[in-house]
Amino acid sequence: MRASSLQLARLARLGCLALGASACSWSRFEDVTQDSPVVLFERPSYMNDGFGVSLSTATNQGQSEVLVGGTTNISAAALYDIGDEDSPGTTAIDRYCAGDDQACFLSSLTAGFANATGPDHSRPLCFAVGTGTVSGGPIKSGLVVRCQDTTEYALGMPRAAQDLLAIAIAQNKPHDHPLATDRADEPVLLASLPDEQLAWFYPAQSTQFSELVLPDGAQKNDPSFGRSLAVLAVDGGRVLALGVPGKSQVYLWKTDGSANSSYIGCLGGSDGVGRALAAGRVDRDGNDDLLVSDASTVRVIDGAVLFQLPPTASTECSFSFLPPGASLGSFGCGSTSSLTGCEESEFGAALAVADLDGDGDGEVIVGAPKMTVRDHQNAGALLIYDAESSSDAALVDAKFISSAEDGDELGRSIVTPHLAKRDIIAAGAPGNGKAALFYCSALLPHGAAGSRCP
Numbered sequence: 001m002r003a004s005s006l007q008l009a010r011l012a013r014l015g016c017l018a019l020g021a022s023a024c025s026w027s028r029f030e031d032v033t034q035d036s037p038v039v040l041f042e043r044p045s046y047m048n049d050g051f052g053v054s055l056s057t058a059t060n061q062g063q064s065e066v067l068v069g070g071t072t073n074i075s076a077a078a079l080y081d082i083g084d085e086d087s088p089g090t091t092a093i094d095r096y097c098a099g100d101d102q103a104c105f106l107s108s109l110t111a112g113f114a115n116a117t118g119p120d121h122s123r124p125l126c127f128a129v130g131t132g133t134v135s136g137g138p139i140k141s142g143l144v145v146r147c148q149d150t151t152e153y154a155l156g157m158p159r160a161a162q163d164l165l166a167i168a169i170a171q172n173k174p175h176d177h178p179l180a181t182d183r184a185d186e187p188v189l190l191a192s193l194p195d196e197q198l199a200w201f202y203p204a205q206s207t208q209f210s211e212l213v214l215p216d217g218a219q220k221n222d223p224s225f226g227r228s229l230a231v232l233a234v235d236g237g238r239v240l241a242l243g244v245p246g247k248s249q250v251y252l253w254k255t256d257g258s259a260n261s262s263y264i265g266c267l268g269g270s271d272g273v274g275r276a277l278a279a280g281r282v283d284r285d286g287n288d289d290l291l292v293s294d295a296s297t298v299r300v301i302d303g304a305v306l307f308q309l310p311p312t313a314s315t316e317c318s319f320s321f322l323p324p325g326a327s328l329g330s331f332g333c334g335s336t337s338s339l340t341g342c343e344e345s346e347f348g349a350a351l352a353v354a355d356l357d358g359d360g361d362g363e364v365i366v367g368a369p370k371m372t373v374r375d376h377q378n379a380g381a382l383l384i385y386d387a388e389s390s391s392d393a394a395l396v397d398a399k400f401i402s403s404a405e406d407g408d409e410l411g412r413s414i415v416t417p418h419l420a421k422r423d424i425i426a427a428g429a430p431g432n433g434k435a436a437l438f439y440c441s442a443l444l445p446h447g448a449a450g451s452r453c454p
Contacts, residue, residue, distance in 0.1 A: 192226025280353020
């Protein structure tokens with residue numbers, strides 16, 4: 001995973017390709033190059049609000065899709081088929097929450113399924129997008145799921161959430177329901193309702209929800225409750241993580257695959273812990289690991305170690321209760337000749353894990369949406385770290401849009417679609433209504449990256 005000196009030299013020589021055209025004289029590299037390393041999605045006419053605020057992805061049998069969402073509750077989402085090679089579709093093939101007859105309120109975090117279990121049978125390539133009503137299925141309102149075959153159905157929610165949704169539909173005053181899944185073939189769906197400090201999950205292959213219970217004394221009464229979520233697929237079950245960044249907390253549960261769950265502790269101790277969460281395979285043990293950002297740092301925590309934590313009733317939030325070996329690394333903001341302004345960058349606003357070189361372990365992708373890009377303020381960037389290194393050299397790559405503009409805010413949202421034998425990066429720049437795919441990496445061996453990455 002770590003870039004060799006030869007690879008870094010190649011990165012310097014091909015800077016315009018691997019670093020978003022930073023060394024090129026062209027002002028709009030993505031537009032003038034046939035096989036550009038950066039591809040911008042076309043924004044549909046029905047999405048005028050915040051295109052790129054949220055992203056989710058799903059892959060099934062080599063087909064990968066990306067859902068690009070707009071402003072929470074008031075906008076729509078557009079679905080794109082990026083194929084299985086390096087010729088993505090840039091025009092939306094479907095739309096979600098797009099103002100049809102049925103009520104639909106888009107969530108700030110959406111979730112993609114390789115396979116989703118509905119009321120009748122499992123379907124491939126589905127997305128949970130928010131709350132609202134559907135015309136078919138035994139449940140007419142709840143969490144809305146739409147699949148590749150355009151089937152829609154609703155998942156039931158806890159009574160308080162269902163009652164609040166009924167009021168929201170009647171008065172058109174929606175509430176956000178952030179969502180997250182893992183990337184297993186049969187994933188678990190995690191949901192929250194920050195306005196009521198509620199959280200629940202749907203076990204794999206189940207449409208029935210199970211509420212998550214916090215121990216007595218937990219300080220959950222905060223509007224940021226559940227604004228960040230992650231689901232870790234580990235040997236033996238799942239770890240569920242829920243952030244309360246307003247209180248600098250991340251609550252943890254584990255489940256063995258059933259509807260049962262156990263509270264296992266709370267992370268905290270530094271300002272803004274839980275501002276963003278993500279899960280993915282950082283090392284090669286086959287288990288997902290947890291990414292946690294705070295106001296200035298991103299930590300990587302071993303998911304298998306978390307799953308072994310015993311149930312607890314403690315409400316203390318720290319990192320000190322984690323056993324030795326739990327930490328896989330931590331990173332601070334890094335800059336390059338083209339990227340400056342770490343102090344104001346909002347480093348860690350979004351997180352993801354990607355196996356960019358297809359070697360079996362993952363790199364850490366960190367969004368810095370307020371970073372300055374070649375004198376364009378708040379244009380935003382993606383910083384890529386090697387979790388095997390704890391030194392400043394851990395920053396192995398950086399991505400930005402070569403035609404960056406002031407206020408793009410690239411890196412507000414990040415996902416990592418799977419492509420053939422490796423992952424690529426999709427990132428939102430909602431400040432100016434953009435979303436882009438990044439195909440190239442300095443970590444890829446020469447000749448292994450396809451036509452977009454010579």
